Amino acid sequence: MSAPVISVESLTDTRLSDQSLASANSGGCASTSCGSSRRPDDLDPAVWDKIKDHPCFSEEAHHYFARMHVAVAPACNVQCNYCNRKYDCANESRPGVVSEKLTPDQAVRKVIAVANEVPQLSVLGIAGPGDACYDWEKTKATFERVVREIPDVKLCVSTNGLALPDHVAELAGMNVDHVTITINMVDPEVGTKIYPWIFYNRRRYVGIEAARILHERQMLGLEMLSARGILTKINSVMIPGVNDQHLIEVNKWVKQRGAFLHNVMPLISDPAHGTYYGLTGQRGPNAIEMKALQDRLQGGAKLMRHCRQCRADAVGLLGEDRGQEFTLDQIPGELTYDASKREAYRALVAEDRRDHLAARSEAIGMVKTASSGKSLLVAVATKGGGRVNEHFGHAKEFQVYEASPMGISFVGHRKVEQYCLGGWGENATLEGVIAALEGIDIVLCAKIGNCPKDQLADAGIRATDAYGYDYIETAIGAIYAAESGVPALAAIA
Ligand SMILES: C[S@@+](CC[C@H](N)C(=O)[O-])C[C@H]1O[C@@H](n2cnc3c(N)ncnc32)[C@H](O)[C@@H]1O
Ligand code: SF4
Numbered sequence: 001m002s003a004p005v006i007s008v009e010s011l012t013d014t015r016l017s018d019q020s021l022a023s024a025n026s027g028g029c030a031s032t033s034c035g036s037s038r039r040p041d042d043l044d045p046a047v048w049d050k051i052k053d054h055p056c057f058s059e060e061a062h063h064y065f066a067r068m069h070v071a072v073a074p075a076c077n078v079q080c081n082y083c084n085r086k087y088d089c090a091n092e093s094r095p096g097v098v099s100e101k102l103t104p105d106q107a108v109r110k111v112i113a114v115a116n117e118v119p120q121l122s123v124l125g126i127a128g129p130g131d132a133c134y135d136w137e138k139t140k141a142t143f144e145r146v147v148r149e150i151p152d153v154k155l156c157v158s159t160n161g162l163a164l165p166d167h168v169a170e171l172a173g174m175n176v177d178h179v180t181i182t183i184n185m186v187d188p189e190v191g192t193k194i195y196p197w198i199f200y201n202r203r204r205y206v207g208i209e210a211a212r213i214l215h216e217r218q219m220l221g222l223e224m225l226s227a228r229g230i231l232t233k234i235n236s237v238m239i240p241g242v243n244d245q246h247l248i249e250v251n252k253w254v255k256q257r258g259a260f261l262h263n264v265m266p267l268i269s270d271p272a273h274g275t276y277y278g279l280t281g282q283r284g285p286n287a288i289e290m291k292a293l294q295d296r297l298q299g300g301a302k303l304m305r306h307c308r309q310c311r312a313d314a315v316g317l318l319g320e321d322r323g324q325e326f327t328l329d330q331i332p333g334e335l336t337y338d339a340s341k342r343e344a345y346r347a348l349v350a351e352d353r354r355d356h357l358a359a360r361s362e363a364i365g366m367v368k369t370a371s372s373g374k375s376l377l378v379a380v381a382t383k384g385g386g387r388v389n390e391h392f393g394h395a396k397e398f399q400v401y402e403a404s405p406m407g408i409s410f411v412g413h414r415k416v417e418q419y420c421l422g423g424w425g426e427n428a429t430l431e432g433v434i435a436a437l438e439g440i441d442i443v444l445c446a447k448i449g450n451c452p453k454d455q456l457a458d459a460g461i462r463a464t465d466a467y468g469y470d471y472i473e474t475a476i477g478a479i480y481a482a483e484s485g486v487p488a489l490a491a492i493a
């Protein structure tokens with residue numbers, strides 16, 4: 001059966017209209033298998049099947065699919081010098097922060113409410129605000145109830161690893177096939193600078209003993225997961241002067257033990273958060289330092305570069321947070337799961353992803369053959385669908401791509417404050433946006449006014465809306481061609 005006709009707008013608007021979803025539904029393709037796009041040649045089909053709709057485990061999928069976290073696990077058995085879960089702010093987007101903690105029953109209601117309204121939803125994660133494996137009974141109760149209601153939602157946990165080995169068998173039994181472990185060190189001496197204490201076997205440990213136990217449990221948990229074919233992502237917080245160089249060693253260790261992805265994230269540190277690091281002046285890395293380390297790690301365990309360091313109650317596509325639309329007071333007491341929007345969305349997306357992948361590989365192939373030796377950093381304003389489709393002034397983040405003789409690759413994102421509010425822009429905000437775009441050569445967006453464009457130009461950053469609504473890679477390929485003076489490439493513009 002042929003796929004339904006799709007409009008670009010309906011795909012790139014992250015909240016699909018009921019009408020476009022209804023027409024997609026009438027196409028008849030509504031199973032999860034429809035959501036697949038083409039499998040990369042070097043990937044095992046079974047692994048591809050697990051990651052193809054997972055926004056965190058597949059960079060490509062993050063343009064289309066959304067995750068939600070439910071904050072059912074507040075207790076933690078480790079203290080990290082960068083974490084303070086008491087701090088709470090609805091506008092603050094960083095790990096460990098939540099607006100409200102949930103019981104498993106409340107969490108199930110929230111998952112149903114989100115699944116009914118957010119068609120992109122594919123993953124339910126428990127990322128604290130404490131530790132999913134330590135606060136295990138609540139994690140387990142939540143997952144057991146959710147899969148009864150929505151069997152095709154993927155389940156994920158995020159853990160410091162200390163209690164992980166105790167629950168690997170149960171995780172496997174519940175078909176949890178994505179687990180994140182935070183591993184910041186493989187040398188306990190380094191660990192003493194990150195962890196003041198751990199709580200293990202009903203006892204508190206400090207110093208080198210604490211770090212050694214944590215390290216051994218993390219390695220054991222990782223090996224146990226790999227042995228069962230559960231995909232693992234390793235989070236490492238990059239702490240300049242503490243573990244930044246050491247993360248090269250961490251990358252080697254986790255690769256040897258079967259980690260699927262290594263996600264090196266910048267330390268978020270601010271005295272206002274009340275963390276030990278925040279209060280003692282330990283700084284986080286800047287975007288350029290992050291990229292330099294990630295580039296050094298290239299060739300080791302595969303890197304995740306698109307993590308947005310989400311809140312423990314985040315909802316939506318990575319980079320957007322719709323959590324405030326789904327607070328408990330807005331969710332009805334009785335709810336029935338309605339699969340229609342998610343099913344229709346998958347049918348729509350299947351077609352567009354195939355198209356996008358074909359356009360992407362054409363653009364990458366052409367950039368590779370340009371042999372200009374140039375390297376360009378391009379910041380893209382997008383609201384999903386893999387397209388240049390967000391106005392400069394509305395962007396809350398820019399996705400950053402590098403075009404070079406190696407091809408076109410996603411290298412990260414830059415968070416910014418939204419510059420344009422209700423038709424006018426604040427100069428001070430624009431200055432902040434420009435500062436966040438340090439090192440960027442070109443900005444691509446769906447629309448930009450002359451004033452911000454000129455100010456960006458003064459800072460040495462070019463900006464254009466000439467490629468509005470094109471696929472990101474198609475636009476970057478065309479620009480690279482023009483910059484390289486290759487007429488055959490410029491033809492794709
Ligand atoms: C809040 S924790 C919850 C899961 C679990 N307890 C753990 O530590 O993995 C989720 C992730 O946020 C990271 N995180 C917490 N505070 C952070 C900070 N200030 N800067 C960067 N990452 C942070 C943790 O390292 C972890 O990878
Ligand atoms: S283990 Fe996770 S929740 Fe616990 S203190 Fe560290 S970051 Fe926070």
Ligand code: SF4
Nearest residue numbers: 056307308309310318
């Ligand atoms: S914190 Fe990173 S890995 Fe976790 S849901 Fe957000 S983007 Fe995905």
